[in-house]
Amino acid sequence: MENFNFYVPTDIRFGKDRLDELPAVLDQFGKNVLLVYGGGSIKRNGLYQQITDLAQKNGHTLIELSGVEPNPRIETVRKGIELCKENQVDVILAVGGGSTIDCSKAIAAGFYSEEDIWTVIAARKGYTGPALPIVTILTLAATGSEMNAGAVISNLETNQKLGFGGPNMIPKVSFLDPTNTFTVPQNQTAAGSADIFSHLIENYFSISTGADVQDFVSEGLMRTVIKNCPIALENPEDYDARANLMWASSLALNGLTGRGKQGVWSCHPMEHELSAFYDITHGIGLAILTPRWMNYVLSEQTVGKFAQFARNVWGIVEQEEEVAAKKGIQALYDYFVACGIPMTLPEVGIEADKFEEMAQQAVDHSAIAEKAYVPLDAADIVAIYKDCLTESQFI
Amino acid sequence: MENFNFYVPTDIRFGKDRLDELPAVLDQFGKNVLLVYGGGSIKRNGLYQQITDLAQKNGHTLIELSGVEPNPRIETVRKGIELCKENQVDVILAVGGGSTIDCSKAIAAGFYSEEDIWTVIAARKGYTGPALPIVTILTLAATGSEMNAGAVISNLETNQKLGFGGPNMIPKVSFLDPTNTFTVPQNQTAAGSADIFSHLIENYFSISTGADVQDFVSEGLMRTVIKNCPIALENPEDYDARANLMWASSLALNGLTGRGKQGVWSCHPMEHELSAFYDITHGIGLAILTPRWMNYVLSEQTVGKFAQFARNVWGIVEQEEEVAAKKGIQALYDYFVACGIPMTLPEVGIEADKFEEMAQQAVDHSAIAEKAYVPLDAADIVAIYKDCLTESQFI
16 A cells, blocks of 8 residues: 545535525625526525525625536636635635536636636646635535545646645535535436546556555445445435435545555546547546446456456356456446437547547556556557447456 | 545554654644653553653653553543643643553543533534644554544543544544564453454444445455454464554544444444443453343344355355354454353443343433444343353354
8 A cells, every 4th residue: 555645624514405504604605696507407406595505694696607617627717716806706606516616616716816827727737826715615525526626627728627626625615405406407417426436447447556445445436336326316206215325426436445546547548538528428438438448458467357356246156257357348438328328429429530649649648557556558558448439248 | 335534644653662652743833742641551661661761861851641541531530631731732642552542532532622522522413613633642552543533532420431533533643553562461352453453343244335445445354354353362462463463453434334324223323331330441341241242132133244254264164154154253253252251241240230220221321222233222222242151152
């Protein structure tokens, strides 16, 4: 196990009927609140009304930034920073999924940053400066942004989708109410679950060894997703299924499964280019890529870990390592299919014409070619993209 | 899943060769440091020397409270409070295992408490007041006290061993260096691992249902202990084994496996009386009690969860629920035996003469008779104690 720091001071308020705690939470920071949200689903499900009622009753001024994109854009971040400056905002209230929270984090940092925030992001060095306090109300179980210090921002002008983060960007308080995800449609529920799953897989397959805590906890969280996503798809108002997906989303990416292990991720850099170029849903891109990536990097060196994945996550009883490994990859693929996820790139509107360009950017924007579980160059990535053009069978 | 709060703001510094970070950590709080430790093992292994050298070099004044007992006593706590008051202590540095850290927490709270701290503890209402900041250097993987807000203090005059806690009692920073546990002897390594295991089991078998995240994470941490304790017993300087046990100890009792579930524990209340009356090692008492308790509460109602425990934790492949359940209990018992733990009460000097009195106190000091996984009255507890008089065979 590698040395690591673990400091996750987000105050989690998990469960239903807790929004009456919101005014006191906001009061810790001040009265001027930037309310950040996305496409308006919170107006349809009543959450917006509840929040504005509470604000009025408790003397909070809400300044609104709506319309945050599924892959939040730098222009929206800049707009938010302006609003904070104009209105002397004390605290950001992010109501939504990972995109809304990520956008809020970039605003929170950008408010204090002397440089334009895209300059900070593009410098790829993280952000150690101060940030406005962030409170979140999560409405989608997926990215884990509600309990970590990272954010991913897109710049469509430059076709870049880049992650950055810093210690002061972690939300101060996050309200995790599973009922707020009851109205999440099937395709987004599946995509969010694929995102959670991918975070776990990225940390699990790492160049470091000996981190049993991290790996065995990961296996437990993967099994949580495998069990509960289908229940939520079948019955969107199953409270426990939504609760388990929600809490799994936070724990998958708050350091619990990744700290103590070295190296960089594989599927995320490859996927970030797909969504940067085609604006597809992040979780869908990850689901499409992951089984093909697994099959591509399966080798004599990696077969042991893939067999462990098959046995401990999927309960596959199979002595022979390579067969077990392939059965595990197939199980993951079949699971995504069963969740209704489109499992080829053409189904989400992506053909082969930009594979080389995207592959090169994936290499340029990450350390995938040096520090991934199995280092991949642009040619490897093109090969993996190509494997995603048609349906797959691994055994 | 039940509603819960999760707020664990301990800054964990995990890994070897990190003690040079200590002066800056202490400087956050001040220069007058109460150094709390136990029986002197830190003098033998060089840690004491390192700490005093660093303190001298960086202008920290160390006031020492040594000799904290394995079950820390209220008299020692009171002595610590006096030292803090006399020396205007700014921060407590707890160097040791759970006993040392628990003692430090009681001192930290007692420093500010207007009532005598035993009055606070005995009132069984928790402590919401301020506390001195605590920094820990962990030397034993066991109680999880390094990353939670609870403490257990003994009063030998009244034969009471009581837990209490409060939000300000959680350590600010904890140094978790696995090499500091290399010199832990076999019996304490085994007892500490049994303590970790017991925390996981207590949370796992709960009256609440639907908490898959908590349960599946628990299963992963149990498997971590099962794998790594024997390695550490065989080779005390196996870094990864020590690292996995250490990190598992923190995660087993920081809320991760317990929050979102209701009810109270079973084996801890029963064991607390054993150590309150006989001053035995806590983890050994838990190891002796746990399989007998499991067998005693196994029923048509509980068999499903015990079968899950057998399958997911021990990998037992067995269709029939009751057989699977019993095989799981046997596996746990055999595992403790293999770890060299004395598995009967007479082996640790306890005979039947105080069973009734201890059982009654277990009921009086806890809600075991109302809110345990299977509620147990004094007669039930006596029966479980009696099952611990001789070796057991469950299948």
